[in-house]
Amino acid sequence: xxxREAYRVLCVAPSADAELVERAYRHLTRKCRAxxxxxxxxxxxxxxxxxxxxxxxxxxxxxxxxHPPPEPPLLDVFLLWARELAASTAARxxxxxxxxxxxxxxxxxxxxxxxxxxxxxxxxxxVAAVAVITIWSPWRRLR
Numbered sequence: 001x002x003x004r005e006a007y008r009v010l011c012v013a014p015s016a017d018a019e020l021v022e023r024a025y026r027h028l029t030r031k032c033r034a035x036x037x038x039x040x041x042x043x044x045x046x047x048x049x050x051x052x053x054x055x056x057x058x059x060x061x062x063x064x065x066x067h068p069p070p071e072p073p074l075l076d077v078f079l080l081w082a083r084e085l086a087a088s089t090a091a092r093x094x095x096x097x098x099x100x101x102x103x104x105x106x107x108x109x110x111x112x113x114x115x116x117x118x119x120x121x122x123x124x125x126x127v128a129a130v131a132v133i134t135i136w137s138p139w140r141r142l143r
Contacts, residue, residue, distance in 0.1 A: 006052035025053045082108070103135045 007014050010024045028049050036042040072080075082105050111128045115121065 001048075001051050001055050003055060006055040009048050009052035010056070021053070021056055025049060078112075107131050107135065 001009075004014070007016070010021060010028065012021055012024045016024070029046060032042045032046045032049065036046070085104060085108075107128065111124055114127070115124045
């Protein structure tokens with residue numbers, strides 16, 4: 001099947017962008033699957049649609065059928081990191097979890113904000129290291 005036939009099978013113009021081609025493909029396949037039990041030609045039509053879509057995808061006209069999962073929002077990544085940090089802190093220092101977790105989370109947020117505000121990376125990391133040592137040293141002696 002050539003590109004011209006592929007556009008005809010998917011009922012889109014050759015100037016159609018990738019999103020329009022994909023929407024047409026999905027719409028037509030849903031329609032054919034609904035008729036699959038009643039119409040013997042529906043299976044043949046599904047094969048044609050798949051072939052047409054693959055022809056256009058091979059030419060870079062459409063994205064792949066399976067989309068990669070979207071990246072989680074930055075806030076979710078940060079919250080996951082904070083939960084893991086709290087869990088590891090709880091495992092290390094039983095009895096002092098609340099204080100250390102709060103101080104560590106605040107330090108992480110302040111470091112990120114300083115860096116995002118335009119502070120120098122080396123200076124931000126130096127201040128963070130000093131803060132970590134200051135926060136960590138009293139509890140290290142308790143252990």
